[in-house]
Amino acid sequence: xxxxxxxxxxxxxxxxxxxxRNHVVHTLHLRDSQSLLIRPLRRSIDARSRxxxxxxxxxVYEGEHPxxxxxFRKEYPDVSRxxxxxxxxxxPAGMFAALRLIELGIKPIVLERGKDVRSRRxxxxxxxxxxxxxxxxxxxxxxxxxxxxxxxKLYTRSNKRGDVRRILEILVAHGATNEILVDAHPHIxxxxxxxxxxxxxxxxxxxxxxxxxxxxxTDFILKEGEIKGVITEEGSEYSGLGVVLxxxxxxxxxxxxxxxRQVYIEAKPFAMGVRIEHQQSVIDRIQYRCESRSAxxxxxxxxxxxQAKYKGEERGVFSFCMCPGGYIVPAATAPxxxxxxxxxxxxxxxxxxxxxxxxxxxxxxxxxHREHGPLAALRMQQMLEQKAxxxxxxxxxxxxxxxxxxxxxxxxxxxxxxxxxxGLVSVNMHELLPxxxxxxxxxxxxxxxxxxxxxxxxxxxxxxxESRTSSPVRIPxxxxxxxxVQVKRLFPSAEGAGYAGGIVSAAMDGERCAERLxxxxxxxxxxxx
Numbered sequence: 003x004x005x006x007x008x009x010x011x012x013x014x015x016x017x018x019x020x021x022x023r024n025h026v027v028h029t030l031h032l033r034d035s036q037s038l039l040i041r042p043l044r045r046s047i048d049a050r051s052r053x054x055x056x057x058x059x060x061x062v063y064e065g066e067h068p069x070x071x072x073x074f075r076k077e078y079p080d081v082s083r084x085x086x087x088x089x090x091x092x093x094p095a096g097m098f099a100a101l102r103l104i105e106l107g108i109k110p111i112v113l114e115r116g117k118d119v120r121s122r123r124x125x126x127x128x129x130x131x132x133x134x135x136x137x138x139x140x141x142x143x144x145x146x147x148x149x150x151x152x153x154x155k156l157y158t159r160s161n162k163r164g165d166v167r168r169i170l171e172i173l174v175a176h177g178a179t180n181e182i183l184v185d186a187h188p189h190i191x192x193x194x195x196x197x198x199x200x201x202x203x204x205x206x207x208x209x210x211x212x213x214x215x216x217x218x219x220t221d222f223i224l225k226e227g228e229i230k231g232v233i234t235e236e237g238s239e240y241s242g243l244g245v246v247l248x249x250x251x252x253x254x255x256x257x258x259x260x261x262x263r264q265v266y267i268e269a270k271p272f273a274m275g276v277r278i279e280h281q282q283s284v285i286d287r288i289q290y291r292c293e294s295r296s297a298x299x300x301x302x303x304x305x306x307x308x309q310a311k312y313k314g315e316e317r318g319v320f321s322f323c324m325c326p327g328g329y330i331v332p333a334a335t336a337p338x339x340x341x342x343x344x345x346x347x348x349x350x351x352x353x354x355x356x357x358x359x360x361x362x363x364x365x366x367x368x369x370x371h372r373e374h375g376p377l378a379a380l381r382m383q384q385m386l387e388q389k390a391x392x393x394x395x396x397x398x399x400x401x402x403x404x405x406x407x408x409x410x411x412x413x414x415x416x417x418x419x420x421x422x423x424x425g426l427v428s429v430n431m432h433e434l435l436p437x438x439x440x441x442x443x444x445x446x447x448x449x450x451x452x453x454x455x456x457x458x459x460x461x462x463x464x465x466x467x468e469s470r471t472s473s474p475v476r477i478p479x480x481x482x483x484x485x486x487v488q489v490k491r492l493f494p495s496a497e498g499a500g501y502a503g504g505i506v507s508a509a510m511d512g513e514r515c516a517e518r519l520x521x522x523x524x525x526x527x528x529x530x531x
Contacts, residue, residue, distance in 0.1 A: 004061035004068065005030075006043075013298035016045065016056035032064065039063040041071070046186035047299070052291045054299060071180065074171035081109040082210025086242040087519055088113065088232055090219050090256075093147020094505045095496035095512030096248035097202045098169070100211055102516035103246075108524065110211040111240055113232065115218035115253075116144030118203075119196040126151065129332045130423045133398040138218060141333040141343060142252040142470070145215070146199035149505045151331065152345045154190030155323070156182055156506050169509045176201035187303075191348025219249075219256070222263055228490040244491035244519040248512055249498040251473035252335045254380060256498065260477065261377060266488045269368060269379040270476040270500045273322065274386060275360035275439055276431065276464040277330050277342045278405065279420060282355040284461065285326065288454045301327035301350040304357070304457075308449045310442035317438075319446030322358030322471050326350050329421040330465055332398045339387035340400050342422065342465055354421040358468040359446070361439045368474075379474035386436070390467045393434055394427040401429035401467075406460040408432070409444050418463050431464055476500030484518045493519055 007026070015021045022042075027034045044059040061068070081104050089096045089103070092114035100110035115138045116122060122144040128134040129141070142148045156170060170182050173190070177198045182188035190198065203213050221233040223241065231241030249256045260267050282302075286295040289302035307320040323343070327350030333343035344356045363379065371378040371385075394401040400422055404414040414428045432440045443464075451458025477494035478487045479501075486492040493515040495501070496508035 004041075004063045004066070007060050007062060009058050009060070010048070010055040011058055013047075013054060013056055013296055016058050017298050022058075026060065026062065030062065032062070037065045039068050041068060042184045044186065045184050049290055049302070054290055054296075071183070072171050072174060074168060074175055076175040076205065078104045078205060078209035079107060080210050081107060084109045084210070085524065086111055087516075088240050088242045088245045089248060090232060090245060091147065091248035091250060091253070091498065092116075092145050092203075092213070093248060093250050093496070093508065094149050095498075095502070095508040095515075096246065097146070097199070097206070097512070098172070098509035099246045099248060099495060099512035099516040100206050101172070101202070102513040103520065104206065104209045104211055106516065106520040106524070108243065108516075108520055110206060111242060112206065112211065112213045113217040113219060113234065113240065114145060114213070114215050116140075117215055119145045119150060119199055122150075129334070129398055133424060135334050135337050135398070137336050138216070140335055141331055142250060142335050145203065146195065147250050148252070148333075148343070148470075149508070150195050150199050151192050152195070152323075152343070152505075154192060154195050154346075154348075155504065156188040156190065157186070166506055166510070169506050173198060176205065189346070189348075191350070192345045193347045219259075221259065222265070224263060224265075224489065227488070229492040243523045244493060246493045246495050246512065246515045246519065247477065247499065248495040248508075248515075251497040251503075252470055253498055254335075254384070257377060257380060257475045261375070265486070265492075266478060267376045268476050268478060269365070269376050270474055271362065271364050272379065272383070272474045273318075273320075273360040273362050273471040274383065274467065274469045275358060275435075275443060276466040277344060277356050277468050278359045278462055279330060279354055279356045279418075279422075279465060280457075280459075280462040282327050282353055284456060284459070285355045288456050301355065303355075304454065306359075306450045306453065308446050310361075310445040310449070312438050312441045317364070317442055318362040319442050320360060322360050322468070324355075324357035326355050327352045328354065328356055330354075330356050331422070332400070332424050333470060334387070334398065338391050339384070340390035340394060340398065340467060341387055341469055342400055342467065343470065352421055356421070358471060359443060359464075360468055360471055361442045361446075363438075363474075367436070367438050376475060383469050383474050386434075386467055387469055390434055393429050398424040399427050400424065400465050401431065401434055402426040402463050402465045403429060403431045404460045405447065405458060405462040405464060408464050409447055409458070414463070418461065420463070420465070422465055426463075426465065431466060434466060472503050473497055473500045483522065484515050485522070491519075491523065
C-alpha cells in the first residue's frame, strides 16, 4: 500500500516536478531510485495568509507497483449494426450521452446544427471582425457546444449526479493533461478544448456511431404520446429507440418548437447582469496580497456572493464563470442582439480578468411577458439583449461603463482597454438594465468592494450583457426515469433542459439520460424483435 502524505508547500516547490520530488525524498528520508514513485493526488492553493501555500496530498510508492492512474480505458464496442438512438446537440451532454450509449450497445446518431470545430472558427472570426452572427455557428452552437470556446472549467457541485472522476478520466483519455485529475479547480483552456472535442467525435465514429453537422432539428415525430424521431431542416427523418435532447440553453427555436407542438415546458428562474473586467494584476494583488504574482502561481480567481434589496425584496447577486487571465467574447446567437461571455486559454495568460456579475431573475420580473406563457422568461432575456444591441449602435460592439461611474450613476467619458475585440460603446448601464438588476448590482458592488479591497475601482468596467447564465426554460422530466413528464422516449438533458450546467455536470447528465434510455427501451426492443 502506498504511503499517503499531506504537505503545505511554497508554490515553487508544489508546481515544479523536480523540486517537489526532492522535497518529499528529503522530508521522508527516502532513497531516491527508479523504484520510488511519488504521485500527487490533490493540489489546492491556500491564499488566506500573506505567505501563499499549496496544499498537496500525494501517494508514495516505494518498491511496489502503483495502481493504474486511469481506470477508464478507451475501448468501445462496435455498434454499427446495433439499435440506434438520436442525440440532438453535440455539446458535453450530447457527446457523453453518445459515448455512454455506445458502451451500452446502442448506436448514437448525433445531430448538430452547427459546424465542426475547425470550420466553426471562421464564423467566430466573422462575429469579432465583421460583426456578422451566423445563427447556427457561433460561440454557443457547433461541435462541443458553448464549452468548446470557454475557460474549460471542470469543477462541479453535482457529485450526486454521477461519477466526476470518470468524466475527467475520459477527457484525459482523449487528450487532456493528467493535472485535471489533481487540481482542486481543474480547467483545460479554450486553446486545447477543440482537439479534445475532435477526439471525442472520432471515438464515436470509430465505434460505428454517426456524427452529422449542419443538421438543424426543425420538427419532432410524435405519435401516441411518444417521440419516434426528429426531422431536420432539409427534410431528413431520423428515428430510434429514443431521443436525448441536449441542445443547450440558447436553442430558442427548440423551445419554440416544443411549445408549438404542445410538449409541456415551463418558464424557469435564471440570472442576468454584466461582465466585470479588471486587470489581472489587480485581482492577483488583492487575492495573493502581494504587489506582483510569483511566476509559480496561476492567475488568481474569485467567487463573490451577497444579497441585495430592491423595493424591499432581497435577491442574490453573485459572480459567475470567473475567467482569470481570460477574454470576453461576443456570444450572440442571432443578429440584432448583444450577449457577452468569458473564456480563458490554458495558461490563463491574458492581462485581463473577467467574471459574470449577475442577479437572480424570478417570476415577478418576467410577469410583463406573461402572454408568452412558458416562454415569458425567454422573452425578457431576448428583449434585454436586443436593447443592448440598439443602445450600443447596432453592431457587436458592446455597451460598457466604468465600475465606480456605474455605482455613482455617471456616464463614463472614456473607457478602458479591453479584451472584447468587437469594441465598446460608453453607455449608462442603468438605462440598459432594468432596476431589478441595476439597483442590486450597484449595492452588490459596494459590498464586494468591502470584501475585496481594491475590487471596486474605476479601473474596472462593466460590459453587457451577461444573459445566458442558464436556461430561462425548463423541459420537465421525471425525477427517476429522466424521461419527459408527458412524452415517452424523450430525454431532456443538461443546460438546455434547465437542469445541469457546466462541462462536467452536463456530461454526467448526458450519461445518466443515456443509461435511462438503455435501461427502459433496449429490453423492449429485444422483446419486440
